[in-house]
Amino acid sequence: MKIDAPLLTENPLDAGAQARQLEAQGLDGAYTFDGRIDPFLPLAFAAEHTERLTLTTAIAVAFARNPMVVAQLGNDLQRISQGRFILGLGSQIKAHIEKRFSMPWSAPAARMREFVLALRAIWQAWQQRAPLDFRGEFYTHTLMPPLLAPPPNPYGPPRIYLAGVGPVMTEVAGEVADGYLVHPFHCRPYLDQLALPALQRGLAKGGRPADAIDISCQLLVAVGRNSEEMAKAREALQNQIAFYASTPAYRPVLDALGRGVLQEELNAMSKAGRWAEMGGCIDDELIHAVAILDTPEAAARTIVERYRGWAHRVSPTGYITDPQLAAALVAALRQALH
Numbered sequence: 415m416k417i418d419a420p421l422l423t424e425n426p427l428d429a430g431a432q433a434r435q436l437e438a439q440g441l442d443g444a445y446t447f448d449g450r451i452d453p454f455l456p457l458a459f460a461a462e463h464t465e466r467l468t469l470t471t472a473i474a475v476a477f478a479r480n481p482m483v484v485a486q487l488g489n490d491l492q493r494i495s496q497g498r499f500i501l502g503l504g505s506q507i508k509a510h511i512e513k514r515f516s517m518p519w520s521a522p523a524a525r526m527r528e529f530v531l532a533l534r535a536i537w538q539a540w541q542q543r544a545p546l547d548f549r550g551e552f553y554t555h556t557l558m559p560p561l562l563a564p565p566p567n568p569y570g571p572p573r574i575y576l577a578g579v580g581p582v583m584t585e586v587a588g589e590v591a592d593g594y595l596v597h598p599f600h601c602r603p604y605l606d607q608l609a610l611p612a613l614q615r616g617l618a619k620g621g622r623p624a625d626a627i628d629i630s631c632q633l634l635v636a637v638g639r640n641s642e643e644m645a646k647a648r649e650a651l652q653n654q655i656a657f658y659a660s661t662p663a664y665r666p667v668l669d670a671l672g673r674g675v676l677q678e679e680l681n682a683m684s685k686a687g688r689w690a691e692m693g694g695c696i697d698d699e700l701i702h703a704v705a706i707l708d709t710p711e712a713a714a715r716t717i718v719e720r721y722r723g724w725a726h727r728v729s730p731t732g733y734i735t736d737p738q739l740a741a742a743l744v745a746a747l748r749q750a751l752h
Contacts, residue, residue: 415722417747418443418470418630418729419740421456429456430463439744443468443727445502448475454487461495469495472595472632472729473504473577477525478515481532481553488572489537489564497569502595502630503529504577507663523582525552530574530590537571540564575630579663581612588616593628598732599658600631601703602720604670630727634705637713637739644707651705652693654733660684660692671703706730710739714746722751 419436421429421444429446436444444460444467446453453471460469469491476484484501491499505511505526511519528550535548539558543566546558575593578584587594594613596605617624634654636647658664660680668674676695683692706713706720713730721728730747731740 415718415725415751416442416468416727417744418445418468418727419731419744420444420729421446421460422732423456424450426451426456426459430459433460433467433469434463437464437467439741440748441467441744443470445470445472445729447472448478448504448506454491457491457499458494461491461498464498466498468498468500470500470502470575470630472502472575472630474502475506475510475515476503476529477505477511477517477519477522481529481536482555484529485533485536486564488533489540489567492569492572493567499572500575500593501533501572502575502577502593504595505583520552523580523586526576526583527586527590528552530576530586533574534571537567541566541571575628578609578612579666581608584609584612585616585619588613588622588627589620590616591627593630593726596629596631596725597664598632598634599655599664599704600667601671604667605724607670608666628726629724631721631725631729632732633717633721633728633730634733635713635717635730635743636705636707636733637710637743639709639739643736643739647707648701649693650733650735651701651707652696655696655701655704656680656692659696667704671700673700676700710742711746713743714750717747718750 419441421432423429423432433444446456453474457469488501505522508519511517532548532553532555536555539546540563546555548555573592575595576587576591577595578587579597636651638644638647659668659677665674665677668677680692680695701707706716717730730743734740
C-alpha cells in the first residue's frame with residue numbers, strides 16, 4: 415500500500431520545494447486538485463524537483479476541458495516526470511460545469527467514458543504516428559497534422575484514474591480506467607456494498623481482470639497527542655464531515671450507514687446559512703464510521719486494518735494542518751505497514 419499526500423499551495427512555484435520535502439519524508443506520491451489554481455502546472459515543478467514521487471491530479475475536472483487539451487497536458491507531464499504521472503479525472507457537478515466553466519453538461523457517465531476513450535485514441539495516434547480518427551457522441555477528433563503531433567513519448571501514455579461516487583460513474587472507472595479514486599467521504603459499508611460491485615460490473619463489461627484497476631483512497635484523518643489537540647481534531651472533522659454530508663451527491667455514503675435523513679437536515683441548514691451549527695450534528699459514531707480520529711500511532715494501525723489488501727494507495731494527511739503531526743502519522747504508518 416502506497417502513501418500519498420496533497421501538494422497544498424496557492425503558488426505553483428512552491429510546489430517543487432513542497433514535493434521535494436514530501437519525497438524526503440518517505441511518501442510515495444503527491445497529488446493536486448482543481449481548486450484555486452490549475453492542478454497541472456504545480457506538478458511540472460514537482461516533477462523537476464523530485465526523482466521517485468508519483469504525481470497525480472486528484473482530480474482535474476474533465477468536463478471543464480476537452481480531450482485534446484487534456485491529452486497534451488498529460489503527455490507533457492508524463493514526459494517531464496519520466497513516467498511518474500497519473501491523470502486523475504472527475505466530473506464535478508452540473509452547476510459548476512455550466513455556471514463556473516461555461517461548458518456543456520449531459521449524461522456525465524457516458525461522457526466520461528467517451529472522454530477516456532478519446533484520450534487513449536489521441537495518445538495512440540501520437541505513439542504510433544497514425545492518423546487520428548475518433549468519432550463519438552460527445553467528442554470528435556479527426557485532425558492531427560504531422561507538424562502538430564508530438565513525437566512518441568518514451569515513457570508511454572500516462573495511467574488514467576477516475577473518481578466516482580455513484581455506481582454508474584464507478585462502473586465506468588472499472589470498464590475503462592487504470593484506477594479508481596475514492597472520495598474522502600466514504601465508509602466501508604458504502605465501499606463494500608456499492609462501490610466494489612460497481613467496479614466489478616465495469617471490469618466485466620470491459621472484459622478485464624480484477625487486477626486491471628488500482629484503488630486509491632483519500633481518507634478523512636485527524637490526529638492529536640493530548641486532549642487539546644484531539645478536541646481541535648474532532649471539531650475540524652465534524653465541520654468537514656458536515657460539509658460533505660450536506661451534499662446530495664454524497665448521500666449514498668450516509669444511506670449505507672442508515673443515516674440518510676441526516677443529509678436532508680444538513681442540507682436545509684446549509685441553505686439557511688447555519689454553517690456554524692452543522693458540525694454539532696456529527697456524533698462520534700458517524701466520525702468513526704467515515705473518518706479516523708486518534709493518536710498518530712493508533713490512527714496508522716486503523717488505516718492498515720481498514721484498507722490493507724483493499725486499497726493500493728491511501729492519502730491520510732490532507733486534513734492534518736500540523737506538519738509535525740502529519741509527519742508522525744506517515745512514520746507510524748510506514749512502521750505499521752512493515
